[in-house]
Amino acid sequence: MTKKNNASQKISFWERNRQSDGYLLKQKATSVSVSILRAILLFGMCFLILQPILMKISVSFMEEQDLYNTMVISIPEHFTTYNYELSASFMDYGKSLANTFGISLSVAILQIFVCTLVGYGFARFEFPFKKLWFACVILVIVIPPQTISTSLHLHFKYFDIMGIGKLLTGKTLNLRSSILPYYMMSAGCMGLKNGLYIFMIRQFFRNIPKELEEAAYVDGCGTLKTFLRIMLPDAKPILTSCFLFAFVWQWTDGFYSKMFLGNVRLLSTQLAVIADRMDAWVVNTLKIPGGASVGYTNCIVSTGTLMVIVPLLILYLFAQKGFVESLSSSGIKM
Amino acid sequence: MKKYDGLMRRKAISGYLFISPFIIGFIAFMISPMIRSLYMSFCNVDVQPGGITNYWIGLENYVRAFTIDTEFNRMLTEELSRMMINSVAIMVFSFFVALILNQKFKGRALVRAVFFLPVILSSGVILGVETNNALLASVQSMVEETTNTASITDALKTILVTSGVGVRAFDVVFDIVDGIYDVVIASGIQIIIFLSGLQTISSSMYEAAKIDGCTTWESLWKITFPMISSLFLVNWIYTIVDFCMRSDNQILDKISEQMIGHINYGFASALSWIYFLVVIVIIGISSFIISKGVYYYD
Incomplete structure (x- = not known):
């Protein structure tokens, strides 16, 4: 009995496909294409969710001149942590x-x-x-x-x-x-x-x-x-x-x-209020009457947001199960 | 009414003891402020350092909100239509994603974690900081104009709109597509709720249907949909309530501006009562309609 089983497993995929009149190939093709489609779709949506965070991270390490440089997109040319110091002092x-x-x-x-x-x-x-x-x-x-x-x-x-x-x-x-x-x-x-x-x-x-x-x-x-x-x-x-x-x-x-x-x-x-603080600081300390430039304000706000959510991100990394699992197992019903 | 004596009576008393914090809190911080704010909405509230005086002016605040105030009508209709369209989009999207995440594939846990991330990161002020910043918005639109980005949706839109079929309907769809980020970040909890419902459906049902010759598409509508239809109601209510409390809501901004900036408590109360009543009516009507379609298995 076991010998026969082994023998039947050794038949090649194409042989089995021929035996089933092409049904097997059709099944296989469907499942592969479904999983490829699903992977593309999920990758796109995950990227959509993560992109703002990644963008904030890259912007937060840029100097002001990098923001206006069209050659710089995500990797800063002049790496700096000054934005963090500024945001920290504003907040x-x-x-x-x-x-x-x-x-x-x-x-x-x-x-x-x-x-x-x-x-x-x-x-x-x-x-x-x-x-x-x-x-x-x-x-x-x-x-x-x-x-x-x-x-x-x-x-x-x-x-x-x-x-x-x-x-x-x-x-x-x-x-x-x-x-x-x-x-x-x-x-x-x-x-x-x-x-x-x-x-x-x-x-x-x-x-x-x-x-x-x-x-x-x-x-x-x-x-x-x-x-x-x-x-x-x-x-x-x-x-x-x-x-x-x-x-x-x-x-x-x-x-x-x-x-x-x-x-x-x-x-x-x-x-x-970080944007307003930034403006006031630029006017009063740096003595630039026009206030902070929009791009740089954007950069500081991003850095500030990042600093607020970093503790939560760390918490989420460690307690991810705690957030999701119990919620889905408790079964919310009306 | 049931008689409560002996053990029953003792249990009833301990039950009341357990929920007493809620009762006290509800009366002190919900009912009494509500009555006061309802009263204040009919009054001209004068705030002095020593205390407050209310002058009864009848419906004047309400009349002012609808007829004199220039932006309230526009804001209300805008917010409500945004709420309805987005809520429908969120429901469809989260149902769809829950169906995908319920399948078995590699990296499922990671994808689930990512989809749940916005619940944590896009709540409260963070959402407001991102969308409320008028400066940033103006810069973004400027950048878009100058770089003349040809987005796919724009191209599609030109093709479809020039062909002249149902222009308004297309506009709504394109708005949703352009605002897909808003939809995605608002549907974390809903996805989890749908997922929990999907996991309670026993697989033997699908097997039986498959043996009887059901395709996957048919079993989606004949099994999955009815089995989790009660969750549609829960999610719908949750979505609307969530939308009302978002920090990028124009009406709430206006209310708090009237209250803190203009110290106009009477008018602010009237505005919030109008908003509250409209939302309650919408929730009531829509959940009545949905509950008609809910199927209870047991």
Whole structure:
């Protein structure tokens, strides 16, 4: 039997093709052409995504004269790291980086902690008005935060809990320029895209079989202990994924940062004004009345953007699985 | 209503304890600001160092937005049409890419990683810095004019438009093709969601269909499409919401300019409420239509 099998494998491809009336060749040709087409298509699209980043990298190492030299396209003729020094000084890079890192990390931890509690509550408990409250979560996802930005702005500018502050000190607190309001909002699940995290975490906890919980209950675990000892260890992948999202989106967020953290030097807010700083620097320090040239401003903005995203790129290189895998395995369904 | 007593009651209480942060946050930072901003949109808000005073002026802010303000109508229609066209393009594109990425080939993990990269790198201010910079945009258009780049789409466009069939439709398509970068960088999450749906379809279904003589094209429409149709709804809503919060949105710029630059809180609130209501209506109608076509397997 085995001998016969071996013998049949030794028949050449063309022989087998002849036996199948050309079907085999047709199949082979289709699959090869499909994979070539696919490779071209995917290469093109990957290039489309990566090209701006590559372009920024090459531009960031160029001197100003290289920018106007039509012979120089992607490899700089005069290699320099001066652009990085300039961008770093415009953005106050060291301090902004530390601030951004601290705030992103603490906000992400706080948000995911609270969202886990809420998501677990929605997934594993029955209580009156549950549907109504969950509809509110959906509402939070759908409402653009900009709608309420006007009144939040004033709310924190003249902050007062039921007039207690006014009664004691005679004036309201101005919390708009401090970090506190944003932490308060994060603790109340109203930070950046928090509705989405609640939704994802709830979706995960819902898929854990009820028997597990009941077994824990029989063995003497209370509600809190079940949550901490049984459920949380299981939820590690989805929590990492949500945490990474919270961290990264907070890092690049402009809206909440501009609104609540205006006084804190953050990379995202510094990046938004880098072009103006550049202009001011050229006028005041270099004494060139016209301001910075457009090309060079472009170059500095690219360098600045690169400096903001480099930490994220490194994070993504190491935690790529954490971002993608758990999201696709949790199965978002409605 | 169900009776909650004994164990049920205790569970209900702990459930409320678990979601209490959300309830508190929702009331304090969502409901009350919303009511206040709705009230403010009917008022002329006067900001003094000591506090704020609201003067009731009725619908004046809304009337001003639609009739007196010169750019709001134009911005609103522009943004909404951009949103609709781009969202459709994003849906088609991400479905297509998810189908490709679901096949087996070498380097799949790498390609997936690249496609997911924009979720991280093109969020928030970074997108805004790239597209909002008026200076750069003007330079780019100048460069294009002077170098007279003959792009393929332009050449195709001349051929097709001169032949005179459906000029408007072609314009829309060419806009999408020219803005393909916008579409690609906005579809990272959608691709992942579609992929997760594709992976839940059992391969035995395709095998059965193949034995019955289905071609790949037929099984795409008869199996794949219905099985992940519920994800179209999720993705559609996500895409629209995502689009509303992008930092290169003209309307949001105008709102924050009115608020911070002109200290005109009443008018800014009215603008944001108009925008919000329009978006909600669009989401509601379109998801109602899509949900009619959703097929539930179980």
